[in-house]
Amino acid sequence: MSSFKKNAYTYATIVAMGGFVFGLDAALISGTTNYLTDEFSLNKLELGIAVGAPAWGVLLALIFVGYAVDKIGRKRALQISALIYLISAFGSALAPNYWVFFWARFLGGLAFSSISMASMYIGEIAPPKLRGKLVTMIQVNIVVGLSAAYFMNYFIQNLASSGADWVSSLGIDTNTWRWMLGSEILFALLWFTLLSFIPRSPAWLMLKGRIEDAKKTLRKVIPENRITTQVSEMEENMNAGGSDHSIWTQLKEIFSPPMRITFIIAMTLAIVQQSTGINAILFYAPTVFEQLGMGTNAAFAQAIWIGLISVVFTFLGLMAVDKIGRRPMIIGGMLWIVISLGICFYGFKTASYSLKQEHITELTELSDSNRLSKLVGIAFDSDIEFKKAITESLGEEDSKAFADSLLKQAVSINGLLVLIGILSFVAAFQSTLGPVMWVLFSEIFPISNRGIAIPFFTLVTSLTSSLVQTFFPWQLENLGISSTLLFYASTVAIGLVILFKYLKETKNMTIEEVQLALAARK
Known part of the structure; x- marks a missing residue:
């Protein structure tokens, strides 16, 4: 190389x-x-x-x-x-x-x-x-x-x-x-x-009029016989946008x-x-x-x-x-x-969500887990329907704490x-x-x-x-x-x-x- x-x-x-x-x-x-x-x-x-x-x-x-x-x-x-x-x-x-x-x-x-x-x-x-x-x-x-x-x-x-x-x-x-x-x-x-x-960017050096410094950077990344041509092309590209390089002028050029x-x-x-x-x-x-x-x-x-x-x-x-x-x-x-x-x-x-009794029994941290019993065996077609049912059964606070855990247990999906x-x-x-x-x-x-x-x-x-x-x-x-x-x-x-x-x-x-x-x- x-x-x-x-x-x-x-x-x-x-x-x-x-x-x-x-x-x-x-x-x-x-x-x-x-x-x-x-x-x-x-x-x-x-x-x-x-x-x-x-x-x-x-x-x-x-x-x-x-x-x-x-x-x-x-x-x-x-x-x-x-x-x-x-x-x-x-x-x-x-x-x-x-x-x-x-x-x-x-x-x-x-x-x-x-x-x-x-x-x-x-x-x-x-x-x-x-x-x-x-x-x-x-x-x-x-x-x-x-x-x-x-x-x-x-x-x-x-x-x-x-x-x-x-x-x-x-x-x-x-x-x-x-x-x-x-x-x-x-x-x-x-x-x-x-x-x-x-090194400094050669394009930025050219924008600042530091042509010799730009050439020094270019010598590090391209052959010597390409430098003059590259500098000329960069100058031509910059001049195509005019001499005014203010932010407002550049934005107008974009649009x-x-x-x-x-x-x-x-x-x-x-x-x-x-x-x-x-x-x-x-x-x-x-x-x-x-x-x-x-x-x-x-x-x-x-x-x-x-x-x-x-x-x-x-x-x-x-x-x-x-x-x-x-x-x-x-x-x-x-x-x-x-x-x-x-x-x-x-x-x-195509996933479905259905609670089993053992899922509820395992929730020892949840007080009065029997609130979920009415959901056992019911198949829900989406995670949204399932979480909504959990919220209705447990209330906002307990649902926030346990809904994700219950969802992981209840889901039936082609993983x-x-x-x-x-x-x-x-x-x-x-x-x-x-x-x-x-x-x-x-x-x-353009530059x-x-x-x-x-x-x-x-x-x-x-x-x-x-x-x-x-x-x-x-x-x-x-x-x-x-x-x-x-x-x-x-x-x-x-x-x-x-x-x-x-x-x-x-x-x-x-x-x-x-x-x-x-x-x-x-």
């Missing part, structure tokens, strides 16, 4: 590590939901708000990140994000009450904007033939981080119930959720340290008629990627598996399968993106996602079919739509407005994600899991139709060539 490729891989690997920290931060919360509910006496909506707090934080960050990456540069902005992750991890693990916890998680969401900055930076230092692979490394790191979070949660959960003296002395058994969230601290610190070794097709592609991807429900599945993985009738420990173990599938198929996507191309991976992946969600919908839709559907869905997302969206975001915007365009559409993605995360517990409670999954599948199907019409192949093109290709369709 040439020194240019080695440098490009090294810088991309360091920057993409932010995806690992993001994955940790995003998924560690999945193991703490029951603990948080008990610790802070939360209802379903409050739990959703706590889990979704980072997604709301990133909405605020993305309003300013476009200004930041153009003002102080991609490198400095990434370093600030790493520092914010570190502070947030400490705050979340040590939070004494719900609101301190919420604001610590919200603060961590400010750092989630690093994903858009990472794709921007890597897209600007990567050679065209490696751009897809290098940008996809962000998604690889995200899923490795997600998987690591599931393993850590499972490991700490088992430690907490081991009864070992040293576990008690460290408080792992009494502060289990704090240890889960605190495991992020070391990795955030490591990323913050490594970011000092990457201008010449960028109509680019806008449609980016907006559709931004909404559909999170409307798949991927974060609901990943962040609430144990909760979803408990819907299959599994106990808590089994649900944690099954969540690890999601992590493993994510890693394997993201690596496959990494290998394929520069060979198969962006369009077939997006179109094929979305079709795969719709089919997978359809399988899950069918599995949950294997649903498990296959969920794992197929995760495989489809992580190998196609998940990583390839970021590849396209790094390619389809003149990419500092604002990428954060803007990431803002749309984050808003969609925050809505999905916040309302998922509410949807489970009020719509049922089958209807929720059908909603996700329908949204993806609509996006599939739009992208089938407008999305164009961009592999092996320079950023400048992509602009010409998109313009040719307008």
Whole structure:
């Protein structure tokens, strides 16, 4: 491998590590939901708000990140994000009450904007033939981080119930959720340290008129005989957007008629990627598996399968993106996602829920459990009907405490079919739509407005994600899991139709060539 490729891989690997920290931060919360509910006496909506707090934080960050990456540069902005992750991890693990916890998680969401900055930076230092692979490394790191979070949660959960003296002395058994969230601290610190070794983005240096500095960076990642041509193309691309690079001018350019097709592609991807429900599945993985009738420990173990599938198929996507191309991976992946969600919908839709007398007898913690006797032997067609009947029999307070436990005992479902559907869905997302969206975001915007365009559409993605995360517990409670999954599948199907019409192949093109290709369709 040439020194240019080695440098490009090294810088991309360091920057993409932010995806690992993001994955940790995003998924560690999945193991703490029951603990948080008990610790802070939360209802379903409050739990959703706590889990979704980072997604709301990133909405605020993305309003300013476009200004930041153009003002102080991609490198400095990434370093600030790493520092914010570190502070947030400490705050979340040590939070004494719900609101301190919420604001610590919200603060961590400010750092989630690093994903858009990472794709921007890597897209600007990567050679065209490696751009897809290098940008996809962000998604690889995200899923490795997600998987690591599931393993850590499972490991700490088992430690907490081991009864070992040293576990008690460290408080792992009494502060289990704090240890889960605190495991992020070391990795955030490591990323913050490594970011000092990457160079400034050549595109940002060009925007600042520092042409010689831009050439120095380019010499590290492309051959000498390509530098003059690359600088000329970058200058031409910047000049195409005019000399005014203010935020308002860049925003107007995004909405201008010449960028109509680019806008449609980016907006559709931004909404559909999170409307798949991927974060609901990943962040609430144990909760979803408990819907299959599994106990808590089994649900944690099954969540690890999601992590493993994510890693394997993201690596496959990494290998394929520069060979198969962006369009077939997006179109094929979305079709795969719709089919997978359809399988899950069918599995949950055909489930039934029926209490037996032994289920009631086992509830020794419930006072006057005979209140449930009238439900014995009655088959309910949905989790919503079953939970409603439980509430009518026990009242709001006892129902809140025991409904989930009763549901796990009463459910009769084709668990294997649903498990296959969920794992197929995760495989489809992580190998196609998940990583390839970021590849396209790094390619389809001109240098003149990419500092604002990428954060803007990431803002749309984050808003969609925050809505999905916040309302998922509410949807489970009020719509049922089958209807929720059908909603996700329908949204993806609509996006599939739009992208089938407008999305164009961009592999092996320079950023400048992509602009010409998109313009040719307008």
